[in-house]
Amino acid sequence: MPFSTLSRDQIQELLVEQSAKYVELQEAQLKLDLTRGKPSPEQLDLSNELLSLPGGDFKDAAGTDTRNYGGLTGLTGLREIFAEIMQVPVDQVICGDNASLALMHDTLVFSLLQGTVDSPKPWAKEDAIKFICPVPGYDRHFALCEEYGIEMLPVALNDDGPDMEAVREFVNDPAVKGMWLVPTYGNPSGSVISEAIAAELAAMETAAPDFRIMWDNAYAVHHLTEQQTKTADILGLCAASGHPNRPMIYASTSKITFAGSGIPFMGGSADNIAWFLKHLAKRTIGPDKVNQLRHLRYLQDVDGVHALMDKHRAILAPKFSKVVEILESRLGGHDVATWTDPKGGYFVSLDTSDGLASRVVKLAKDAGIAMTPAGAAFPYGDDPRDRNIRIAPSFPGMAELEQAIDGLATCVLVAAAEQALAN
Numbered sequence: 013m014p015f016s017t018l019s020r021d022q023i024q025e026l027l028v029e030q031s032a033k034y035v036e037l038q039e040a041q042l043k044l045d046l047t048r049g050k051p052s053p054e055q056l057d058l059s060n061e062l063l064s065l066p067g068g069d070f071k072d073a074a075g076t077d078t079r080n081y082g083g084l085t086g087l088t089g090l091r092e093i094f095a096e097i098m099q100v101p102v103d104q105v106i107c108g109d110n111a112s113l114a115l116m117h118d119t120l121v122f123s124l125l126q127g128t129v130d131s132p133k134p135w136a137k138e139d140a141i142k143f144i145c146p147v148p149g150y151d152r153h154f155a156l157c158e159e160y161g162i163e164m165l166p167v168a169l170n171d172d173g174p175d176m177e178a179v180r181e182f183v184n185d186p187a188v189k190g191m192w193l194v195p196t197y198g199n200p201s202g203s204v205i206s207e208a209i210a211a212e213l214a215a216m217e218t219a220a221p222d223f224r225i226m227w228d229n230a231y232a233v234h235h236l237t238e239q240q241t242k243t244a245d246i247l248g249l250c251a252a253s254g255h256p257n258r259p260m261i262y263a264s265t266s267k268i269t270f271a272g273s274g275i276p277f278m279g280g281s282a283d284n285i286a287w288f289l290k291h292l293a294k295r296t297i298g299p300d301k302v303n304q305l306r307h308l309r310y311l312q313d314v315d316g317v318h319a320l321m322d323k324h325r326a327i328l329a330p331k332f333s334k335v336v337e338i339l340e341s342r343l344g345g346h347d348v349a350t351w352t353d354p355k356g357g358y359f360v361s362l363d364t365s366d367g368l369a370s371r372v373v374k375l376a377k378d379a380g381i382a383m384t385p386a387g388a389a390f391p392y393g394d395d396p397r398d399r400n401i402r403i404a405p406s407f408p409g410m411a412e413l414e415q416a417i418d419g420l421a422t423c424v425l426v427a428a429a430e431q432a433l434a435n
Contacts, residue, residue, distance in 0.1 A: 014347035015432050027429035033422045034379060042380030044416040049199070049358035049404045051271050051324075058323050059269040065306040072308065078301035084289055087304045090275065096314050097232055098263050099245045100279030106288065109299050112264040112276035113152055116226060119260055119278075120156055122291040123189070123224070129287045130222035130257055135189060144182050144191035146174040148361055148389030148400050150199040153192040153228070157391070163187075164391035169201060173209030183218040190224035196243045197231040200361040200389055200402040202354025210244035215253035225250075227261045231357040233321045234267060236329045240318075241356060247279065256281040265307060267358065268320060275307050331405040335360050335417050342421035348428040351403075360403040361389070362420075368427045369398045375423035381416050 015023065070079050072087050085091070086107020095102040108115050124141075127134040135141050141162045145154060146169035157164050165188070167178040174193070182188050193213075195205040205213075213225060227246050235241065250258040259280060266274035278288065311317050336353050339362070343349045351362045364372055369386035376383050384402045387395035403420070405413055 013345060015428060016347065018432075020433065023429050023432045027426065027433065030422055030425040030429060034375065034426055037379040037381075037419045037422060040380070040415075042415060042419065044380060044408060044412055044419070045382045046404050046408070046416055046420075047382050047384050048407070049267070050407045051267055052327065052407050052409070054327055055324055055406070056270060058320060059310065062269060062273075062306050062310050065309050066302065070302065070305065072301075072305055076301065078305045081297045083298045083301050084293060084296070086275075086299055087301055087308055090304050090308045090311075091277070093308075093311060093314055093317065094263060094277045095279070097317065098229060098261050098277060098279045099243070100247055100261060104247075104282055104285050105277055105279045106285060106292075107299060107304055108276040108278065109296075110272065110274055110276065110303075111266065112228065112230065112262040112278070113156075115262055115276050115278045116153070116228065116260075117156055118292065118295070119224075119226070119288065120160060120162070122288065123222075124160060126291060128222045128224065128257070129283045132221070138187065138189075140187040142182075142185065142188045144174070144179055144188060145391050146191070146193065146198075147391070148200055148395075148402070149192060150194060150228070151384070151388045151393075153226070154391045162189075166391055169198065169203055171201075171203050172206040173203065173213075176209060176212055179213070180216060183216060183220070183223060186219040188218070189220050189222060190226055192226050192228065194228050194230060195246065196229060196241055197234060197354060197357030199230070199357065200352075200359035200400075202352045202357050202359065202361070204241055204355075205244055207244050210246055211249050211253075214246060214249035214255060214258065223258060225259045227259050229261060229263045230267070232263055233317055234358065235321065235325060235356045236332055237325075237355050239355060247281070251281070257284050260284060265311075268317065268324075269307060269310070273303060275304055328406060331408075331410060331413055332360065334410065334414060335403060335405050338414065338417040339421060342418065343424060346425065346428065349424055358404060358406055360405065362401040362403055362424075363399045364401065364424055365428060365431070366397045366399050368424070368431060369395065369401050371427040371430070372420070372423045373401060375426060376420055379419055379423065381419050381423075383420070 091105045095105045124136040145164045147166045168175040246259045261279040264276040373386045387393045
């Protein structure tokens with residue numbers, strides 16, 4: 013029953029009952045981790061064939077000896093595969109080393125030190141730099157901004173994209189140089205940027221001539237159902253709207269093959285890619301082309317990527333279903349929390365009643381269930397309503413996951429009862 017319909021005595025009775033369950037959790041001495049969206053060992057095993065590649069032949073189809081220096085853009089064959097996924101011409105795609113986060117980092121640093129192709133001066137010489145940050149969002153994006161003193165402006169993220177009224181207001185400020193977006197199966201909400209919102213983002217006028225959309229398409233092929241949600245073509249939309257340099261597009265194989273030894277990709281306009289390569293050439297002589305060749309021979313083509321992701325879905329989808337099933341069973345009737353039921357990606361976003369998330373995470377930690385800190389999905393770790401908790405179901409086995417989510421639900425009920433009785 014909803015807490016609002018319960019008498020004080022009934023809430024007290026529920027608190028006693030859930031506190032007893034909580035003591036059982038503590039006595040079980042659990043060591044469960046739901047903090048990060050890491051592939052499970054079972055998922056990583058899907059790509060173990062990579063360990064035996066590329067074999068004795070280290071040359072790609074163009075005759076490139078991958079063991080040697082050079083090839084700043086990466087192997088053409090691998091770029092061709094992900095150019096199709098990213099919806100970017102192949103000659104406007106770069107393959108990097110092992111993390112798309114590194115490419116995003118370099119984009120920001122090059123912009124700060126050198127300015128973009130559209131910048132009147134380096135960003136670091138501006139009086140202030142600001143970025144729009146849809147929330148809840150990806151904590152590592154926010155950490156990059158915080159590291160380099162870029163002020164973050166939170167806007168609400170809806171199921172179909174950011175609150176465009178707030179975005180339009182913010183971009184009237186010339187100090188607002190960009191925004192972060194995860195367009196498909198957003199982290200952590202699972203939101204998908206609609207075609208209409210993407211078109212509006214592409215066409216809107218901005219006070220800064222060098223405004224950039226950091227389009228982190230990390231989960232482009234990470235479907236949890238048979239429906240393959242298509243990402244909006246942000247590069248095409250921006251070009252058609254007269255802002256060809258606005259999007260910087262990122263993707264990677266980190267949650268497709270090996271998380272620590274994947275391949276990141278960056279795409280954009282021809283001018284943006286030339287600008288990035290000019291500065292990248294000072295940082296590296298070339299990427300790890302041997303690993304790129306491994307991936308090319310293993311994945312082979314776009315169909316190979318989707319076939320592998322079908323195997324990932326077979327492992328992940330039951331876990332996500334179990335999370336939603338337990339939350340509905342334990343919390344569904346109490347009106348103290350809501351949660352997402354994503355169609356893809358790596359997270360479930362749980363919103364408690366206002367003011368409860370920090371207490372829930374603390375209770376979970378003390379019971380041996382590690383969660384990402386409350387507020388992590390907000391700039392500076394500050395969730396003004398103290399309600400959002402990110403759940404990462406991918407890494408634990410099913411039995412451990414069931415224990416963790418059931419225990420988390422107990423923590424929510426204990427915290428909600430405590431709050432109700434304190435008021």
